[in-house]
Amino acid sequence: MTLTTQTSVNPAAELMLADPRDVAGGRRRRRRGARTGPQSMRTSALAATVKWVLLGAGALVMLVPLYIMVISAFKTQEDILRHPLAISPEMFTLEYLLQAITSEKFNVIGAYGITLLFVALVNVCCIALAAPVAYVIARGRSKWHLALLLLFVSGLFIPGQVTLIPVVFVLRLLGLINTIPGFILFETAATLPVTIFLFAAYLRTVPRDIDEAAALDGAGRIRAFWSCVFPIMRPIVATVIVLNSIGVWNDFVSPQVILGPSSGIYTVTTGVYAAVGEFSTDYTTVFPTLLLAIAPAVIFFVIMQRHIIGGLVAGATKG
Numbered sequence: 001m002t003l004t005t006q007t008s009v010n011p012a013a014e015l016m017l018a019d020p021r022d023v024a025g026g027r028r029r030r031r032r033g034a035r036t037g038p039q040s041m042r043t044s045a046l047a048a049t050v051k052w053v054l055l056g057a058g059a060l061v062m063l064v065p066l067y068i069m070v071i072s073a074f075k076t077q078e079d080i081l082r083h084p085l086a087i088s089p090e091m092f093t094l095e096y097l098l099q100a101i102t103s104e105k106f107n108v109i110g111a112y113g114i115t116l117l118f119v120a121l122v123n124v125c126c127i128a129l130a131a132p133v134a135y136v137i138a139r140g141r142s143k144w145h146l147a148l149l150l151l152f153v154s155g156l157f158i159p160g161q162v163t164l165i166p167v168v169f170v171l172r173l174l175g176l177i178n179t180i181p182g183f184i185l186f187e188t189a190a191t192l193p194v195t196i197f198l199f200a201a202y203l204r205t206v207p208r209d210i211d212e213a214a215a216l217d218g219a220g221r222i223r224a225f226w227s228c229v230f231p232i233m234r235p236i237v238a239t240v241i242v243l244n245s246i247g248v249w250n251d252f253v254s255p256q257v258i259l260g261p262s263s264g265i266y267t268v269t270t271g272v273y274a275a276v277g278e279f280s281t282d283y284t285t286v287f288p289t290l291l292l293a294i295a296p297a298v299i300f301f302v303i304m305q306r307h308i309i310g311g312l313v314a315g316a317t318k319g
Contacts, residue, residue: 069294072287073097080283100288106275107266108292115267118184118255119245125188126195126244127237134199135225139211149200155193164257171258178263186258187251191244202236203229242304249297268293 071087072080079091101108137149167186168177176182206229214224252269259265266274272293276286 073291111271130195138203
């Protein structure tokens with residue numbers, strides 16, 4: 001004979017004996033489940049649609065002018081005016097682009113060389129000055145280091161055009177106006193605030209153990225930075241080089257004012273201005289010249305854009 005024992009389970013008693021946190025968690029899950037119904041799915045779909053529509057509209061605003069400029073560089077004046085958005089094999093010609101390359105008004109090869117020289121010198125000077133300053137700020141613990149960082153960052157809020165007139169007076173006083181050293185000094189000073197800000201943010205993520213290990217090996221602070229810490233900064237250095245290079249390449253006001261036409265030194269932007277200034281209605285001169293001016297910057301940005309994202313993300317993560 002087998003005895004079977006049945007135990008009656010009281011739901012109310014189980015609820016009283018349960019952990020209050022489990023009960024509250026179950027209620028929250030039920031509420032979330034109630035919210036994730038058809039209405040929530042429709043809201044998410046609507047939000048995604050609005051997001052893509054806005055992104056598409058922004059892309060069109062930026063890409064349509066670029067598209068018109070590129071195709072117009074290979075068309076005749078009549079085709080540009082009659083069919084601004086169309087391109088076909090019958091319209092396509094390299095004649096005007098070749099004329100722009102060999103134009104006497106705009107020596108594109110010489111302008112490329114001068115601008116690349118400026119880009120290289122500004123990047124070298126900026127990194128050589130900003131990296132040690134950012135290292136001191138990032139490793140400092142006092143309020144004065146924070147004040148120093150804020151002092152440099154405040155330069156981001158001052159438009160470069162506002163400082164041009166005082167800079168011209170200072171450079172004229174020093175005898176550096178209409179000279180390459182004067183222009184390099186100005187561009188380097190203009191790129192320091194954002195460079196120091198990015199370097200300091202990245203260096204805060206670099207462990208201090210590296211500095212301590214270098215000190216134990218007998219290295220001073222300067223040698224420890226350049227030999228041990230600076231090689232780790234390659235992602236953010238690449239980001240800074242890309243941003244500074246594009247900024248110097250596209251700058252027009254600074255070389256036009258500081259170098260001036262009397263110096264005979266033309267960057268890509270000032271050379272374009274000198275070439276198309278008197279032929280502004282001749283689109284077979286304007287569009288090929290503009291394409292030659294922006295093509296290297298666009299190609300460089302497309303190739304290096306992953307370094308911008310990688311450097312900024314690396315600097316935003318506390319490691």
